[in-house]
Amino acid sequence: MNGPHSSGPSTEAAFQPLVDALLVGDHKLAAAVAQHLIEQGCSREQVVTDGLEHAMGLLDDKCTVESFNLLEIMLVGRAVSAVVRVLYPDGYAPTEGRATFVIATLEGDVHDLGKNIVRMVLAGKGFRVVDLGRDCPVDDLVGAAQREGAAAVLVSGLISPVVSQVRKLRPALRACGLAHVPVVAGGAALKQLRPEALDVDYVAENAFDGAHYLERHVSGAPTT
Amino acid sequence: MNSLERILRATRLEPVDRTPLVPQLFGHAAVCAGLSLRDYLHDGEALAHAQIRARERYRTDAVFAFLDFGVEAEALGAQLSFGDDRYPDVVGCVLGADDDPARLRLPEPASAGRMPVCLRALRTMRQRLGDSALVAGAVAGPMTASAQLYGIENALFLAIDDPPRLAAALDFSTRLAIRYGLAQLDAGAHAVIVFDPAASPAVVPPGFFREFLAPRLGRVLAALRGGGAAFTWLNIAGPTAGILDCYAHIGADVATFDYYLSAAEASRLLPRTCLAGNLKSLDFLDAAPDVVKREARGLVAAFGGRGGFLLSSGCEIPPEAAAGNIAAMAAALNED
Numbered sequence: 001m002n003g004p005h006s007s008g009p010s011t012e013a014a015f016q017p018l019v020d021a022l023l024v025g026d027h028k029l030a031a032a033v034a035q036h037l038i039e040q041g042c043s044r045e046q047v048v049t050d051g052l053e054h055a056m057g058l059l060d061d062k063c064t065v066e067s068f069n070l071l072e073i074m075l076v077g078r079a080v081s082a083v084v085r086v087l088y089p090d091g092y093a094p095t096e097g098r099a100t101f102v103i104a105t106l107e108g109d110v111h112d113l114g115k116n117i118v119r120m121v122l123a124g125k126g127f128r129v130v131d132l133g134r135d136c137p138v139d140d141l142v143g144a145a146q147r148e149g150a151a152a153v154l155v156s157g158l159i160s161p162v163v164s165q166v167r168k169l170r171p172a173l174r175a176c177g178l179a180h181v182p183v184v185a186g187g188a189a190l191k192q193l194r195p196e197a198l199d200v201d202y203v204a205e206n207a208f209d210g211a212h213y214l215e216r217h218v219s220g221a222p223t224t
Numbered sequence: 225m226n227s228l229e230r231i232l233r234a235t236r237l238e239p240v241d242r243t244p245l246v247p248q249l250f251g252h253a254a255v256c257a258g259l260s261l262r263d264y265l266h267d268g269e270a271l272a273h274a275q276i277r278a279r280e281r282y283r284t285d286a287v288f289a290f291l292d293f294g295v296e297a298e299a300l301g302a303q304l305s306f307g308d309d310r311y312p313d314v315v316g317c318v319l320g321a322d323d324d325p326a327r328l329r330l331p332e333p334a335s336a337g338r339m340p341v342c343l344r345a346l347r348t349m350r351q352r353l354g355d356s357a358l359v360a361g362a363v364a365g366p367m368t369a370s371a372q373l374y375g376i377e378n379a380l381f382l383a384i385d386d387p388p389r390l391a392a393a394l395d396f397s398t399r400l401a402i403r404y405g406l407a408q409l410d411a412g413a414h415a416v417i418v419f420d421p422a423a424s425p426a427v428v429p430p431g432f433f434r435e436f437l438a439p440r441l442g443r444v445l446a447a448l449r450g451g452g453a454a455f456t457w458l459n460i461a462g463p464t465a466g467i468l469d470c471y472a473h474i475g476a477d478v479a480t481f482d483y484y485l486s487a488a489e490a491s492r493l494l495p496r497t498c499l500a501g502n503l504k505s506l507d508f509l510d511a512a513p514d515v516v517k518r519e520a521r522g523l524v525a526a527f528g529g530r531g532g533f534l535l536s537s538g539c540e541i542p543p544e545a546a547a548g549n550i551a552a553m554a555a556a557l558n559e560d
């Protein structure tokens with residue numbers, strides 16, 4: 001079933017094979033179809049909007065807090081990454097994504113499965129995500145936010161020692177003149193705490209929930 | 225009734241004088257002893273003494289020779305990065321996404337990586353404690369070990385892209401857990417806990433667990449039992465409601481359950497298995513001692529009629545946990 005679509009039935013039909021390949025998580029097929037679309041004269045922006053974002057929207061509708069199949073999402077994520085590599089072999093340039101976010105797991109935390117999913121979901125929604133990896137010092141994350149002109153700073157935290165580091169983020173951002181940049185947290189340890197307890201703007205239940213918040217934030221819609 | 229007897233009776237669902245206190249205190253023992261985690265994880269003698277001191281301090285019924293989830297991969301040649309106050313990270317995986325696990329050889333626990341640290345700790349703890357308290361070893365289960373060999377993402381993608389290869393990695397990891405576990409029993413462990421966090425439904429679907437992991441975990445537990453373990457113990461953190469019922473078929477005498485499940489739910493899924501749990505790890509950091517005490521008393525009460533319960537946390541108690549919160553859990557028992 002297709003959701004409401006802006007670009008008319010003919011485009012929808014043209015992009016359906018890409019959406020299908022993405023949703024079944026076939027990264028090789030998705031990359032090949034994207035390549036074909038580009039060769040047919042589609043713009044990269046169109047492939048992102050009518051292909052990636054459309055597929056992500058459908059996946060998003062399926063993934064509630066109760067029904068969340070990690071493996072399925074990882075496969076779609078891998079297919080999204082493969083398409084992004086076809087479109088932008090060097091990654092989205094700062095001017096190309098809908099907005100730029102920086103993301104990391106903080107020092108001492110090696111869990112990165114969740115962070116990687118968030119990165120893939122946001123890339124699928126057309127955002128540029130600068131991933132600083134795991135075991136990342138707070139200062140490096142803040143430095144990257146400044147350098148990349150990030151619209152938000154994202155942290156994923158699975159173990160408790162990172163809680164105190166998360167609390168240092170906002171003061172560190174403020175010290176760099178980035179007081180206006182929101183901080184969004186997620187991951188098994190952080191989501192047990194409330195935003196006030198972490199001194200962040202939002203604590204996401206899962207990747208899609210976080211993405212909704214960020215989409216509202218970027219579009220200037222009310223975030224609460 | 226000494227600590228070991230108390231635990232053994234609980235594992236058989238027999239009456240006990242009080243609920244056994246078996247919190248998952250690993251790295252916290254280092255903090256109590258003023259050791260860096262780095263030193264604790266490299267020196268079996270130091271680990272043993274720190275564990276014994278932590279047991280005395282909180283009056284628990286067990287000590288653990290659990291190091292970290294890098295031990296198995298390191299013994300096979302993976303490169304780890306250590307910190308003073310954090311657990312290590314695998315920085316160089318043993319297997320690339322396209323590598324065949326057939327090229328791996330089982331390590332020799334007496335000499336490979338830090339496996340000797342664990343064995344040394346077990347020997348010392350058993351010498352010191354004899355049969356007065358539980359001396360527990362620990363191995364990584366097949367999914368976690370495979371995830372550490374390939375990197376967790378690559379391991380998960382193999383499940384789709386090349387199931388026979390993942391099966392081969394899981395089989396190798398099964399033999400690895402058995403060999404390392406048997407060496408721990410030889411060194412003096414009464415029992416060896418099988419930790420398999422990557423087998424959690426937080427990571428793999430329950431259907432995958434039943435088909436690919438349950439049979440292999442069953443093989444590990446059977447081998448440990450055959451090797452003289454006093455009982456078997458399966459420890460998987462996270463939301464395990466969808467898999468807990470199979471632990472009985474897998475052959476687990478003790479099953480850890482995390483805070484995602486209630487005591488009633490866990491008992492319903494495993495009516496004849498000793499359960500260990502399920503205080504929230506994070507509460508040991510942030511909650512007030514009264515909260516921990518209330519939760520602990522609630523658990524003891526919930527299992528009162530049934531027995532077969534070890535008061536514990538659902539996952540590791542963080543190294544930097546507040547001592548007052550751990551003491552509060554112990555106090556909940558003393559006031560019975």
Ligand code: B12
Nearest residue numbers: 110111112114156159160186187204206207210461462539
């Ligand atoms: C798999 C796993 C591991 C793997 C990690 C492999 C890897 N590369 O990631 C291994 C085996 C290596 C491991 C090691 C350890 N682990 Co571990 N592990 C887990 C487990 C079972 C699943 C975590 C996971 O990947 N979940 C799947 C992902 C997809 O979920 P997620 O991260 O929550 O992400 C989702 C959302 O939260 C959200 N999200 C996540 N981040 C963000 C960020 C933003 C901005 C947004 C919007 C959303 C978002 O998006 C994702 C998709 O929706 C959990 C148990 C659990 N229930 O979580 C324990 C758990 C995280 N581990 C734990 C522990 C204690 C450890 C160890 C310290 C054990 C030890 N003593 O060595 C070590 C850590 C070493 C270290 N220095 O970090 C504890 C942490 C307890 C605590 N509060 O401190 C947990 C919670 C178990 C528990 N129940 O208590 N672990």
